[in-house]
Amino acid sequence: MITRHFLTIPASAAGPERRVHYRKCGKGPVLLLVHQSPRSSKEYEPLMREWGAHFTCIAPDSPGFGQSDPLGGEPDIDAFAAATLEFVEVLGLNHCHAYGFHSGGIILAHAMKQRPSRFIALAIGGYPVWTAAEMELFGERYTVPFNPSAFGEHLTWLWNRVMEQSWFFPWFDVRDETRMSVAHADLARVQAIVMEMLDAGDAYRSGYRAALSAAPWIAPEHVATGPVLISAYNGDPLQGHIDRLPPLPAGWRTNKATSPAAHHADCLAFLLSHAGEACPNLAEDDSEGFIVAGGGLVHWRGKIGATHLVLHDPGAELSNPGPGGIAIDVPGHGLSDAADNLAIVVEEAACKLGTHEIIWPEVPIGDPVLLNPDLAPQRFGEHLQRAWGISRAEAFFRPWYDARAAAAIPVVQSEITPEAIALRTRARLRAGNAARQWHEALVKARA
Template identity: 30%
Template sequence: MNLPTVRRAFVTVGERQVHYRQAGEGPPVLLLHQSPASSAELEPLMRHLAPRWCVIAPDTPGYGHSDPLGPAQAQLGIDAYADALAALLDALGLPRAALFGSHTGAIIATRFAARHPGRVSALVANGILLNSAEERAELCANYFPPFVPDWAGGHLAWLWSRLRDQLVYYPWYQRQAARRIEWAMTLADIDHAARDLLDAGDHYRSAYRAVLDYDIAPDLPRLAMPTCLMVAQTDALVMYVPQYPAASERLSIELLPDFDALPAAVERFLLRQPALAAAVIRPDVPRRYGPGSKMLHVQGAQLHLRQHAAEAGRPLLLLHDLGSSSAALLPLLAGMGGSRPLLAPDLPGHGLSDATSAHTPEAIAELLHALLGQAGMRDADVLAEGASAAVALALAARLPGLQVTLCNPRALAAAELPQLAQHLPPPLDACSAGSHLLRAWTYLKDRDLYSPWGERSAATALPGMQPPPAEALQRGLIDLLRARAIYPRLLAAALRQATWEAIAASGARVLAVPGHAAHTRLAGVQALPVERAGRAGLLGDLRR
């Protein structure tokens, strides 16, 4: 059986970009995820509902890939999230929709329904908590400590322990026998939750604070639309069911045996709502894209692209380092914006782009060639960072007029290829103890300081190279974990092809920061500022 396709997109809401998933056709149903997750967790429910409805699942502001509403330390209330949801419906051209929310999403959905009742045709709230002012204060004081990158990697040990503890205790920080629960999650689920929390960073606290500080009890009896409060018997929040308001003509309560019963229960409830069947969706509403992100469909894959338009100039394709993403290029994109048209895609299997069968520099170059054609930019130049030099050179072989610029190319001499394995990353598969996070963190620390990265000695040190700050390591860790399925073999292929000898023979322009190996391996290397933001003026002048 063919599963419904879930497509991803961005829409501009005010000054923010909101990332969302969409599947199916018909009356609109909006799904809100729990914290600190993203809309990815709702894909199974989306596919279950998509045959009958147009299902849309946004990333809550500050989570997944949606911009936050404000600084991480801002004291945002629940109404800020409810009103942001109203603004999203406006941007999507949806005057009204059915609403489903899970845990944090259920509470945001409930407040939205109470605050904007005319915009909700029906509401399903899965797993809500009702507690006293004292309990809310206690949760707000302990539930969401700051999550700040630590050079030593200590925050990663906390993250993994925090995610494991929430499966055994509720709340997660009250590690007592009386607080024991049993919430089943696979290692893959915990690993995915870790990546979600890394994505949110310190912003993960915002929605938690807004939700835990909101007294939901007065709003529940006043809801004007058909509402169902659902909760699984295996959910820690089932303890609050005795405090739910009494069922009424508009309000129903459904206890489910487990989480697997949720999709069918949501479907049954929605099928009973005549107002939803009469709802209208406007699929022709133009999406207001800013100069940031969009998703393109190229050769059957969804590729993420950051694009900056300009009135004149030869387009420039910017390629991030292998194992990284276009997010690392944001300072450069901001500094070069307006100088010429800029395109910065996430390579396949990196960032927000789908993994594809393109596992070699040549195959990725073919995909990028198609992307340029779809973007109407068949005539362009390319700037590549790190090991993506191999992709740039493969693309130049397809487009002979291409001007290639390589920034801090990562390469080996042909004579060093027998030791190639020493230059590849350590195993990054998820480990039940979370050690894969620290392995990745250590790799990123040492990769640009030593060659090979795992041999820390005076003989292998790269003199003059600056250690990355903790914030940059955090960004790199997020990208590396996303790309880990493709990164080792793609890096191996790139290092085999784009050797120092091949780069020298290509005629590509090479720029590198002081202390980079390129200065000793190649002639005519141009100095590059250490900070990406300081490179914009120099690189913006790259013209044919």
């Protein structure tokens, strides 16, 4: 099972205190996995389940992505590399294997430059070696600002940008010459990346900028490092960059794989060929985390053994538990896994968290089916605009679908800022059909 954790990095000369979210799975020596931009550690879940038979896989969300706090200012690749090393140190690791894909590989290579002895072996999937012309072409066009707009126009751009990045590379250069061989209209995949972009917000630009402006690092002859494999598969736009690499030092080699599966198999065999150390006890926060309830993970924040458990409304997310309290994301909402019987899982979670007083929210006014329509991904992203429209309308009417004077509620300006609507929209999209389940469960619980 993949578990999830938070770890606070103490304030230092490098920057203020920041929080890192990471996933863990498997047994054996530690393998650190660093994801590409603008993804999160979630993209590694299938790989973690496979490689977890051989390694204790640790996959953090890089700063500014997923649930990890961003770095301040305009961090370069060395800042992301240093932040990765800082995470490894606070986590409690001395040495580990590592794997990174695209920008994740760049971060790890520069981390190896800073601390060569930290990594037993490093496998990189797609290592960019940009030409001056390519870097000029990318410029700011690849990292346009991403901020919420009043009526959700940014979501139309986001859906199409994510969809078309599998059609053309770079995504904005729409020509036959830039067509990708791996084009798709995989709605589940596009939706997953869209949700990760909604988590990152405008901070996504920092990670991209750092990677796009970074020069590839190859160990000079006088620097001893662990062995390194640079691999890329057919269809990866960075496979051709292997031919651009300068002569490699001893212990470094390249590989061109025929498919993603072959690439992963080659990387795994390479990593396994170098012995590692047993996984030590790893650090994590005690004020926020995840527990197993109902067969899935439930996200909590507050104090274990609190006097009361605070629950949120359908389609919302974890509430402020207040002094002495604890709060959870109801199953299927926020960061919690989905479940069949939400009320039973909530009670199980309360017991495991050491509290038996549950503060249930009021039953929302309105029909649960109308309040919580289907928001399954649609071909042209219409579901995103629907979620935004609902999240805006609910600030004006109760229930939101009853746009009559009789259903009007006072306008609270702080609730209709694009940022506030964006948070409600993300929560609604995360919940999906679980919002209706939770509404119906509340009706029964409060009967």
